[in-house]
Amino acid sequence: MSNNLGMDVRKSPRSRCRLDSKIHYFQQQADARVINISRTGLALELATKLTAAAGSQVTIENEDIGHLEGVVRWNYGGRIGIMFRPNSNSIAKVAAYFRNYHQEVRPVLRG
Template structure:
């Protein structure tokens, strides 16, 4: 991705997916759907209100990926962007997901 505004941008390409899960922050738990994932992060679509500011540490639980931790990079419009913690546990779980479970999801409607 080109960076014209000297902004920090994602470093890995994301793949579309549709995986149901839950995101936790302190005592909040919200059901969500993982809409895209990469080796460095994921985007979630939230089903309920979720109040976590940028920089907050959250935990995402999903049957295919497992339990991963990450930082909130953005939160707007019912969606939230997560950057995985740079530890071997998270990266190993995401690598295993891509190796064993991932199937690219294509849009149903065409423009």
């Protein structure tokens, strides 16, 4: 799917969440938090810099979902977007997460 600018966009609806995770790229590792997830990918907020470029293979470890494999779609401003590899079992793990554990996180407004 693409938007009116001709850019590729996520095909699945996103769900907000807060899941502490670790992301691995070759010998680099960074603490991160999953900030939104869909059945095809996720976005992470990084605690430290990670130099993975678009198209790079990465793995994500998470207590709730387990070990996920994906490809970097974008890396900008301390956040990174990951698309799950279609031939991995990551998609099945995410489907099980949505079925058993997921609770939508709503922003908290402070006044």
